[in-house]
Amino acid sequence: MDADCFIQNNKKVQIDTTKQLCYEFSLKSLILGSDLVSQFVIPWHYAEPNKLKDIIGDEMNEAILHPRIRDNNIEVFKANFSQIQSIYLSHD
Numbered sequence: 001m002d003a004d005c006f007i008q009n010n011k012k013v014q015i016d017t018t019k020q021l022c023y024e025f026s027l028k029s030l031i032l033g034s035d036l037v038s039q040f041v042i043p044w045h046y047a048e049p050n051k052l053k054d055i056i057g058d059e060m061n062e063a064i065l066h067p068r069i070r071d072n073n074i075e076v077f078k079a080n081f082s083q084i085q086s087i088y089l090s091h092d
Helices: 011-030 067-071 081-090
Strands: 038-044 057-059 074-080
Touching (some): 011 067, 074 081
């Protein structure tokens, strides 16, 4: 799944958004007064990953997200795949 999936209307994102909202509702019911942030995290391949050694990723621009995602305050986080892979492979 790539970033375009979160901009266009497609069945997969509709289903995933519904699941995310159910998870959020369930967690908020279990932990009263909790302040949860809903996120979709997608692996992202930055053009120049070496310049982003200390950055694990960033959020997609909210203005371009599909209204169903945006209206439900779900963030889409682009995780720096190269950085995550490097950490994973060097872990003892």
